[in-house]
Amino acid sequence: MKLVIDIGGTSIKYTLCENGVLNKIKQVSSPKYWEEMVEIFKNMAVDYKNSFNKIVSVNISVPGIPNNQTGRIDGASSLHYLHEVEFINTLEKIFNKPIYFENDANCASLAELHFGAGKNYQDMLFLVIGTGIGGTVIYNREIKRGAHDFAGEFGMMLVDGRHEWAVLGSAVHMARKVSKEIGREVTGEEVFNLAKEGNTIAKKAVEELYFYNALGIYNLQYILDPEVIIIGGGISKHPDLIEEINMKLKEIMSFGQRSPLIPELRVCEYGNDANLIGASMIDEN
Template identity: 40%
Template sequence: MLGDGKMELAVIDIGGTTIKFARWDGQALQDRTAAPTPKTLAQFYGLLANTVTKMKADHPLVGVAISSPGAVNQETGVIEGMSALPYIHNFPIKPELEKRFGLPLAFENDANCAALAEVKSGAAKGKQRVAMLVLGTGVGGALIANGHVEHGAHLLGGEFGFMLQNGKGVSAQATVVERVKNYEKRTGKQITGEALFTAATAGDRVAHEEVEGFFEALAEVIFNLQYSYDPEMFLLGGGVSRNPALIPGIERHMDGVFKKIEIATQRPVIKICQYTDAANLIGAVVNYEQHAE
């Protein structure tokens, strides 16, 4: 289990622009470094293999834990789907990496890793059933059941952005990115996400409508998930999760949802993710340990 001191791991968080490395010493992350993400598969293999080889020379590593973009198929060792790194997808990459590392490997999707970190030792510590929404350019996330990732039959667990809401995808309504685009189309003015919230507070009618629409869309999505997946807790991640107006705004519109559905009594518990840049690394360790059990 996390922090029992039994295994040392090389830990890797693969991102579209940066790859983060660390060593798990059985208690905490050590020796954290980062490097620009390579442009080719050959360079990618070289960077990861060289970094792990150097760690192995100095420490008794027993395996490698990886957080990756894409739909990670645990059974086939293939990273399905698409991401900013097309060269890692749709072939058995796991055995190729294990061959180069000379160590067993466990890998998982990055959002799923972040959720595992929160459930193990973060904002949802001790919870068994959790839904995490990551609010970025789209709405992604993860589902946790019995402390483990719920992948779904087709690796679609947590793909909340594909849900429909008022005839549109959730990602088109419940992200600040899309609300900024709406504002710019409606006003002809350019604005940042942060400035959109400031303008809404200052009395800009269009900004206010877009921000309130964002809160309302999230409230409805969370309500629907409460009454379908029924988690103990919702976690919100992504850059906008650091905005102190986020949860109060959602809760305000949640009041309206409950007025519409008067028979509903279970109000969602909503919290902000505790971990930020280390979430994927920590979650990769949790995933490795779960597979080693």
């Protein structure tokens, strides 16, 4: 039995996992400060004290780049404090168990690779479009990390010459932009709904969101040439996602002479549970 934890930009999910099966998932809001997160971990230890003797490890899906040499989380994420602390050392003291951590997109990709939309492919990209944008490069059914562990940091790509894909392709950033323009705070989901209702500001923002994601996907296809690109994250729950991105891909490919190859896109099958399922396999991969 393992305690599996998914640390996200807005929430932390956790549960016990035995033989690949998740128990009831619990969820709390992601705190603003590291000290508050430490208290959340301590509360988890209390929650599962009756099962503690059966827990063999604590496996954690994290934003950023796990550094197994230092026990810290490198890179950047919306939870800035995670990159300033002795992460593994702190958790070992709290749980007194082996601690394994892995990038959140890599965790989700493990779930999709072994059980979900990627199970029939050798070479694939897993693209997460959520609070930010990240992903995983998989060749011969193995995660490729790159010389500096930055493979899969797709959100760093510049898609308009100045701005990162993580900014222009994220529904969170879209919501912030629309909020300023209409004079009230709205969520990404509300922007999609406003667009369906005909709000011109929201419609333009959603069109731009799909365009920049299609542009990023186009670039990935011709740089890495995967068999399939699997899309996860909050945006993946929209039923018209693939259709909308394919329309934008055709628009992009009409800009002069382009190869006829259109990326094969699929939506992830495990949705919000993918990170937890993948986290349960960290110590095995």
